[in-house]
Amino acid sequence: MKRTTLTQYLVEQQREEQAVSAEVRLLIETVSRACKAIGHAVSKGALGGVLGSLESENVQGEVQKKLDVLSNEILLEANEWGGHLAAMASEEMETIHRIPNRYPKGEYLLLFDPLDGSSNIDVNVSIGTIFSVLHAPHHASGRDVDEDDFLQPGVRQVAAGYAVYGPQTMLVLTVGTGVMGFTLDREMGSWVLTDPNITIPEQTAEFAINMSNMRHWEAPVKRYIDDCLAGKGGPLGKDYNMRWIASMVADVHRILTRGGIFMYPRDERPSGKNGKLRLMYEANPMSFIVEQAGGAAHDGSQRILDVQPTTLHQRIGVVLGSKEEVERVRRYHTEAS
Numbered sequence: 001m002k003r004t005t006l007t008q009y010l011v012e013q014q015r016e017e018q019a020v021s022a023e024v025r026l027l028i029e030t031v032s033r034a035c036k037a038i039g040h041a042v043s044k045g046a047l048g049g050v051l052g053s054l055e056s057e058n059v060q061g062e063v064q065k066k067l068d069v070l071s072n073e074i075l076l077e078a079n080e081w082g083g084h085l086a087a088m089a090s091e092e093m094e095t096i097h098r099i100p101n102r103y104p105k106g107e108y109l110l111l112f113d114p115l116d117g118s119s120n121i122d123v124n125v126s127i128g129t130i131f132s133v134l135h136a137p138h139h140a141s142g143r144d145v146d147e148d149d150f151l152q153p154g155v156r157q158v159a160a161g162y163a164v165y166g167p168q169t170m171l172v173l174t175v176g177t178g179v180m181g182f183t184l185d186r187e188m189g190s191w192v193l194t195d196p197n198i199t200i201p202e203q204t205a206e207f208a209i210n211m212s213n214m215r216h217w218e219a220p221v222k223r224y225i226d227d228c229l230a231g232k233g234g235p236l237g238k239d240y241n242m243r244w245i246a247s248m249v250a251d252v253h254r255i256l257t258r259g260g261i262f263m264y265p266r267d268e269r270p271s272g273k274n275g276k277l278r279l280m281y282e283a284n285p286m287s288f289i290v291e292q293a294g295g296a297a298h299d300g301s302q303r304i305l306d307v308q309p310t311t312l313h314q315r316i317g318v319v320l321g322s323k324e325e326v327e328r329v330r331r332y333h334t335e336a337s
């Protein structure tokens with residue numbers, strides 16, 4: 001069987017499809033190498049001394065796990081010299097990280113959630129890394145990048161992807177020409193294309209939501225989940241199944257594989273009115289991937305990829321997955337307004 005590696009796929013996207021520049025190709029390869037290193041650390045668990053929490057908190061006031069910080073360092077270090085970057089931004093860093101002493105200035109910006117699903121680290125459940133690539137606006141002018149340069153809507157993403165550290169380590173990637181899944185061949189150390197042209201089935205009978213927040217949800221979300229729970233005899237006319245892993249990467253990966261709807265909606269708590277997930281390095285890359293796989297993503301009203309960010313770490317409600325169900329939730333919101 002002919003094996004296509006990530007490198008071969010990217011070269012083909014560069015030369016034949018002109019979907020990526022040589023710089024983006026190298027950048028993705030660098031990120032994918034960092035993900036291999038993170039996956040390696042994850043797999044060592046207690047033997048590598050990587051489990052548990054630190055004393056520190058990140059910018060969102062969340063206690064940092066050792067692996068949050070280690071993964072952030074691995075990504076920073078790999079990309080400091082390996083890519084054509086002007087700057088990086090991360091869930092774990094308050095401000096942007098400029099690439100020092102580069103001339104000409106790098107053309108791209110990299111954003112990442114170095115370790116997604118932190119609550120699952122110590123219990124040996126799938127976790128991941130999410131990343132997004134943007135152009136650095138005005139890079140030709142030679143001026144230093146600032147935080148405002150990152151505040152671009154998700155439609156401008158040049159590439160997005162995630163690595164999932166589960167029973168298999170996989171990298172799922174889009175450069176705007178569909179979604180490709182690569183599995184890490186640990187013996188060879190290479191990412192092998194195992195899931196070409198991933199598409200999400202339009203219809204589904206599976207939902208993913210943290211039900212413990214039900215009492216805080218807005219009415220349209222409650223209506224949708226009530227309809228799902230009503231099953232065959234209810235308005236949707238079918239029995240639904242539910243899954244919640246509590247790692248966005250793993251939940252979205254399941255949806256890409258077998259369809260479904262994923263929701264972390266904004267809710268009526270003061271702390272929930274803007275949602276929980278982060279727009280720039282969780283919602284945007286995942287929405288780009290989901291749309292490229294034929295699905296849809298909105299925040300309850302607006303398409304996520306059209307949202308104009310105002311701050312680097314802003315949160316947003318997320319509804320994504322199989323088109324028909326995602327559109328149904330949007331309709332429920334419209335009918336309620």
Ligand SMILES: O=P(O)(O)OC[C@H]1O[C@](O)(COP(=O)(O)O)[C@@H](O)[C@@H]1O
Pocket residue numbers: 091113115116117118119210246247248249264
């Ligand atoms: O614990 P909850 O409220 O169900 O939240 C789970 C969600 O939080 C997250 O873990 C947040 O990501 P981080 O671990 O990167 O902070 C998502 O991956 C997941 O969808």
Ligand SMILES: [Mg+2]
Pocket residue numbers: 113115116117248282
């Ligand atoms: Mg996350």
Ligand SMILES: [Mg+2]
Pocket residue numbers: 068091113114115116117118
């Ligand atoms: Mg994280």
